[in-house]
Ligand code: ADP
């Protein structure tokens with residue numbers, strides 16, 4: 179049975195029980211929450227309560243908001259309840275849909291239930307409006323905007339249901355795991371999440387990880403020399419991937435490097451850092467363009483937001499790429515910072531027991547949702563049949579002709595007194611188009627991702643008969659264009675796309691702004707063979723076709739103002755889009771692959787940290803014993819032929835700087851066999867450890883000391899490992915797949931790195947436990963100085 183069919187059956191049951199609740203008084207209806215909770219305590223499951231919990235939420239929606247969910251909204255709610263993506267077109271009322279599954283799951287009182295939206299404005303809008311329903315039913319709601327202080331966080335995450343953004347949740351989670359007290363971890367529960375506009379969060383933002391940066395690292399002086407060297411290279415010293423998004427050195431380029439820097443094998447461990455800088459310099463010089471990815475202002479490199487072109491002040495690329503660009507632009511190279519915590523949205527949302535999402539556009543990318551997130555897409559029918567007319571694309575030879583015709587389409591819309599929404603693919607394009615409109619004396623609102631509240635104002639006016647709105651693709655998602663009565667009569671909103679976007683999904687998102695809830699509406703995309711996406715991704719055949727067309731125009735045999743009808747031209751766009759889509763999919767898959775490995779290591783560390791934080795004496799003592807044994811065993815196995823000198827060095831460095839030489843000699847008594855050395859060192863270490871621990875009289879202080887020094891060891895080593903992982907990723911992606919398999923190499927080396935880190939952590943624990951110095955402050959508090 180298809181999922182939808184199954185949900186229809188459940189919906190039927192919901193409608194059967196609904197009348198009973200409709201007849202209840204407010205008090206009786208509100209009391210249902212308590213009744214459900216008792217039944218749950220008695221062993222019933224959430225699924226068993228299903229028809230009734232949904233019915234109660236529906237009736238509460240009606241009483242509190244004055245909105246009765248339509249049947250399709252109930253179906254959408256069920257899809258979410260069962261952990262799917264509900265594809266529901268724009269304007270179908272997804273905000274309201276969320277109330278049903280959210281109540282039906284959060285009623286369990288287990289907290290950790292989230293509604294994630296893409297920006298703070300929507301969090302506040304939906305959290306307040308919709309939150310009233312949950313509160314009316316006796317569940318608490320928190321709004322996660324501007325929450326920074328400990329107390330605020332504690333309050334927020336104590337709620338049954340939380341409305342917040344993906345980045346707020348992610349950062350709070352990372353901060354939780356940097357702290358030294360369990361009582362200061364707030365985001366502990368990951369039960370149920372509904373991600374609104376899930377494609378935007380899980381696909382469009384998939385490449386960005388959340389990063390918490392800490393102290394600056396020691397400045398490297400490789401940046402300038404690497405930059406200089408790369409600038410001196412010739413074309414065949416490096417090559418680009420097909421989509422031009424990657425670049426790597428050719429064997430010839432590598433030879434040059436080895437020759438110039440007098441290196442025998444650039445890939446060997448000892449040149450890791452030098453090679454990394456060369457790769458960074460290559461990427462900075464070949465992939466990042468001034469004016470496109472960044473601008474230089476007052477001697478600083480300022481990044482530009484790829485989607486809306488805004489300057490992102492204070493944001494830096496990580497892994498050293500920012501510094502490499504600084505070197506390229508010959509401005510002061512800033513210090514690299516250490517990454518203290520990092521998580522991708524993929525791993526963040528994988529933590530939930532039940533992950534679900536809603537959007538108007540998911541079906542086109544269903545395969546990826548299934549493969550990467552194990553999420554199925556359930557297409558929910560619209561409440562009223564769609565009356566939107568999607569015109570076939572008009573394809574022109576030149577950009578000029580395309581713009582002229584789009585202008586004519588806009589003017590026709592104006593003449594018919596219809597609201598018009600013009601979509602452009604980039605900020606540059608929207609600014610350009612704005613000039614064209616002004617030249618033609620067409621007043622319009624420009625919407626290119628300023629702040630969301632202003633977007634809301636513009637969008638709220640966008641449904642009037644005389645309104646012309648010019649927007650970039652991503653602006654204003656989640657806000658509704660409401661048509662005036664007259665606008666509806668005149669044919670509804672006309673969406674004019676001046677170029678097709680990088681994916682069909684985003685095109686659909688734009689079309690979906692017209693014809694909501696069965697209203698009339700129309701969409702028309704204009705395309706030219708000079709569009710960036712076509713030029714960059716079209717096949718050779720198309721380029722020839724274009725050049726041929728140009729010649730015919732010159733000879734006066736072809737009027738460029740005629741729309742093209744040839745197959746190669748008409749399909750140019752779909753093919754280009756497919757190609758971009760594939761390369762984006764590949765790169766997202768790659769990111770997911772790297773991320774899974776990092777995430778695996780991060781989880782191991784976080785679990786260990788939490789056990790240390792819990793101060794379970796048995797666990798702490800096991801770690802302490804483990805440290806003694808590992809460190810001494812490692813030392814012994816590292817020295818095949820043990821000498822007195824090695825042993826004294828080890829003792830002075832790690833156990834006691836003042837250890838009497840005579841005691842070492844006597845203790846060993848000339849016997850350098852492993853067993854004897856081990857016994858001697860263990861005894862010496864235990865004695866020193868005991869002395870160190872004896873400094874604490876109260877058991878509480880002692881436990882605290884153990885916790886802090888062990889934690890310090892884990893954190894220091896983990897931060898170094900994180901740094902290593904980022905650099906490793908940079909390095910493996912800096913070689914072509916023909917030369918090696920990047921992800922395999924990453925997997926192997928990152929694992930090796932983890933083992934190395936574990937051994938370093940044991941040693942750091944060992945030294946911290948024994949060698950940490952204590953000073954009493956005037957106020958009686960203790961100050962620790964780590965070795
Ligand atoms: P979506 O997120 O699916 O694009 P919204 O949640 O923004 O849609 O809702 C669009 C509009 O439809 C809102 O003004 C909302 O109040 C209205 N709406 C939603 N559900 C209903 C309903 N059952 N009855 C009447 N109006 C509704």
Ligand code: MG
Nearest residue numbers: 272273656657
């Ligand atoms: Mg919405």
